[in-house]
Amino acid sequence: MAANTKKELDPRFGGEALEHRKQLGEITDSEVVRAFLDGDERAFGELVRRYDNRLLNFVYRTVGDRERAQDLVQETFVRVYRHLARFDQSKQFSTWVYTIASNLAKNELRNRSRNPLVLFQTIKKNWEADHQPLEWEDTQYKPDDLFRKRHLKEKVEEAVAQLPEYHRIVFVLRELEGKTYEEIADITGCKLGTVKSRLNRARNNFAQIIAPLVD
Amino acid sequence: MAHPLQYQTPMECSDFRDGFSDYFDGTAEPSFVGEADAHLAACESCRRYQDVMARGAELLKGMPPVAVSEDFFPRLQHRIYHIEDGAALIHSEATGSWTTVAPALAIALVLAVAAWSPALIRAPRVALPPVVVSHPEPRLVGVRPPQLWSGGEFAPSSLVTTIEMTPTGWVSTVELTSTSFVATVDHGLWDDPRVFVRYSPLTASAARQTRSIEAPILVSAAGSPR
Numbered sequence: 001m002a003a004n005t006k007k008e009l010d011p012r013f014g015g016e017a018l019e020h021r022k023q024l025g026e027i028t029d030s031e032v033v034r035a036f037l038d039g040d041e042r043a044f045g046e047l048v049r050r051y052d053n054r055l056l057n058f059v060y061r062t063v064g065d066r067e068r069a070q071d072l073v074q075e076t077f078v079r080v081y082r083h084l085a086r087f088d089q090s091k092q093f094s095t096w097v098y099t100i101a102s103n104l105a106k107n108e109l110r111n112r113s114r115n116p117l118v119l120f121q122t123i124k125k126n127w128e129a130d131h132q133p134l135e136w137e138d139t140q141y142k143p144d145d146l147f148r149k150r151h152l153k154e155k156v157e158e159a160v161a162q163l164p165e166y167h168r169i170v171f172v173l174r175e176l177e178g179k180t181y182e183e184i185a186d187i188t189g190c191k192l193g194t195v196k197s198r199l200n201r202a203r204n205n206f207a208q209i210i211a212p213l214v215d
Numbered sequence: 216m217a218h219p220l221q222y223q224t225p226m227e228c229s230d231f232r233d234g235f236s237d238y239f240d241g242t243a244e245p246s247f248v249g250e251a252d253a254h255l256a257a258c259e260s261c262r263r264y265q266d267v268m269a270r271g272a273e274l275l276k277g278m279p280p281v282a283v284s285e286d287f288f289p290r291l292q293h294r295i296y297h298i299e300d301g302a303a304l305i306h307s308e309a310t311g312s313w314t315t316v317a318p319a320l321a322i323a324l325v326l327a328v329a330a331w332s333p334a335l336i337r338a339p340r341v342a343l344p345p346v347v348v349s350h351p352e353p354r355l356v357g358v359r360p361p362q363l364w365s366g367g368e369f370a371p372s373s374l375v376t377t378i379e380m381t382p383t384g385w386v387s388t389v390e391l392t393s394t395s396f397v398a399t400v401d402h403g404l405w406d407d408p409r410v411f412v413r414y415s416p417l418t419a420s421a422a423r424q425t426r427s428i429e430a431p432i433l434v435s436a437a438g439s440p441r
Contacts, residue, residue: 052283060281074291156274175275200236207267214270
């Protein structure tokens, strides 16, 4: 809510003209893009508001590091701002923005695999975060339930993280973002058959990992 | 894995799992859906597989979503401002570049032409006179009076010293017939840190009073004549 208030007060991301923001909120992505290209600076804020958390969740589940994921989402919006004039408006904006974020995430994973220090820091960071108490847990649960819930959450996250890079991106786009096969093919630049194959393998691996936990 | 003959169905488990994604997402062909339903009704293993996937997807969707931090927008805003500054700078450089670069190019061209000009390359050479290094004249900085020499190595036969008393004090005149000796004295005198000149106006005054012959002498720090 605080972020929303900030956006409303911010002259760039929403602005004081609440009415104008409401109008922007009611139009489609392509119309917002057109408004921005026509000189409406606030339209870019509307695009950011629509996709910030969605992209963050996608990138976070792909790279596994929240801070880094946020940096990558920022970089995504910077690139959108720079190159929006070159965006083919006959295509979907969401596909384009997810493609940028997906490429940045892939580069991040590639760089990380080449740099063991970064990988170690990420693992250490995640380990520390995982061992902190979970504040969102319901205290009405019994300790056994809490432990099981936390354990299950960890295992599900681990199962996603254990998937190979290309399988993971497809899996997250489908299971978490609810993208269609065609959209995933556009985002990843793969053929439809490749997407189906990767998704099938990812689901198979995922099911094998979590099967002992699901009764 | 269930044996196909056991369930009397043409679909095997591998076939079901190969096409599972389409079946699970509801995008499979109707014919495949019919066969898969029949297979699932008979195969416990594939039923379990489907249950695990459904439960896993449910857990995944139930994960608490992450949200951008509060400093996300100020940071993004800051970066975008810099993009705009950079764009403005590039634009201004592009518009004013010709007027800025043209004189610099012209100057560079003139310098290049001058540097490669045949007139400059064939310029007459200036013959400079040879540099002659002159050795400084030898200096006689101090000589013991002959009466204080102990002889031997300190008394060269070619040296004649005359000591006279004048109103201003003792004056010794040295005549040398060998310049090599003078050079030797001059060269070695200041190299030895133990050597110093003991001289004072009081010494001359006392000498006048006692009329004793005592001229400024050179002694070494160890007290032995040099």
